[in-house]
Amino acid sequence: MAELLNSDLWVEQYGDMLYRYTLVRVKDPDDAEEIVQVTLLAALQAKDSFQGRSTEKSWLFGILKHKILDHFRDLKKHRTYELASEDGPDPLENAYLHNGQWANAPKNWDTDPHKAAENSQLVEALSMCLDKLSEKFRNIFVLKEIEGLASEEICKEMEIQPTNLWVILHRARNQLRKCLETSHWNTRK
Amino acid sequence: MSKNSKDLSWMARITRWFGVTCEDTTPLISELMDHNLPLGKRLRLKFHLGMCGVCRIYEKQLEIIRALARKLGEDDAPTQKDAGLSEQVKARIKTALGDQN
Numbered sequence: 001m002a003e004l005l006n007s008d009l010w011v012e013q014y015g016d017m018l019y020r021y022t023l024v025r026v027k028d029p030d031d032a033e034e035i036v037q038v039t040l041l042a043a044l045q046a047k048d049s050f051q052g053r054s055t056e057k058s059w060l061f062g063i064l065k066h067k068i069l070d071h072f073r074d075l076k077k078h079r080t081y082e083l084a085s086e087d088g089p090d091p092l093e094n095a096y097l098h099n100g101q102w103a104n105a106p107k108n109w110d111t112d113p114h115k116a117a118e119n120s121q122l123v124e125a126l127s128m129c130l131d132k133l134s135e136k137f138r139n140i141f142v143l144k145e146i147e148g149l150a151s152e153e154i155c156k157e158m159e160i161q162p163t164n165l166w167v168i169l170h171r172a173r174n175q176l177r178k179c180l181e182t183s184h185w186n187t188r189k
Numbered sequence: 190m191s192k193n194s195k196d197l198s199w200m201a202r203i204t205r206w207f208g209v210t211c212e213d214t215t216p217l218i219s220e221l222m223d224h225n226l227p228l229g230k231r232l233r234l235k236f237h238l239g240m241c242g243v244c245r246i247y248e249k250q251l252e253i254i255r256a257l258a259r260k261l262g263e264d265d266a267p268t269q270k271d272a273g274l275s276e277q278v279k280a281r282i283k284t285a286l287g288d289q290n
């Protein structure tokens with residue numbers, strides 16, 4: 001009975017937190033809900049292994065991270081990570097003059113990485129732009145830049161060639177650049 | 190051909206690097222964010238960045254995107270503050286947890 005109460009508390013205390021964390025990585029709300037549920041079920045089963053070495057919160061987030069990776073592994077079974085037309089063209093395709101110099105020079109965003117990260121409007125703009133990527137690009141970018149997996153690990157898990165991974169990341173970054181430039185920097189004065 | 194290219198002095202090779210264009214450089218900038226580049230490529234990249242302010246802006250943009258992504262990945266990122274599980278879903282999860290017990 002005490003255990004039941006405890007797991008009910010998890011839902012109240014950590015449910016939204018876990019859900020938001022998942023939603024950044026997994027775009028689909030239904031998938032995200034499912035992952036939170038699977039996480040809490042796994043936590044309940046592994047309850048005895050929790051020995052208070054970490055806080056309950058970080059223990060749950062640790063399990064959640066594994067379940068999110070499992071989700072990406074499952075997705076891989078249904079789709080290929082080869083480049084396809086649905087992924088859109090490389091935004092840099094026509095960005096250069098014939099002599100290889102920039103035709104449309106990137107704009108100075110007038111900030112630096114540290115300052116930018118403190119700007120919640122900008123972080124939100126990135127979140128919005130991320131949702132505009134194709135599912136494949138989004139997943140790979142998330143694994144690399146948000147989950148922080150090593151390139152080798154992503155290639156192994158997603159069964160893609162290193163050159164393919166690199167092309168996807170390069171194009172994803174360029175699409176994000178373009179999106180941020182139009183959605184954020186263009187609207188200011 | 191192999192004889193000729195072997196005859197290229199290191200000065201000649203460096204001069205070649207002068208010819209590296211922005212178009213050649215941008216993919217290297219992105220690539221270096223993901224893994225180490227061979228020395229030759231790395232030097233060419235540094236060399237071009239040393240003279241090209243536009244590519245330095247591009248490099249900075251990619252660094253900004255990386256910083257934003259890391260921030261977005263934190264436990265309590267300043268996004269989707271209002272997102273949460275609906276009461277219905279919470280109830281469903283509680284039931285599932287209860288069945289498990």
Ligand SMILES: [Zn+2]
Pocket residue numbers: 210211212214237241242243244245
């Ligand atoms: Zn350049």
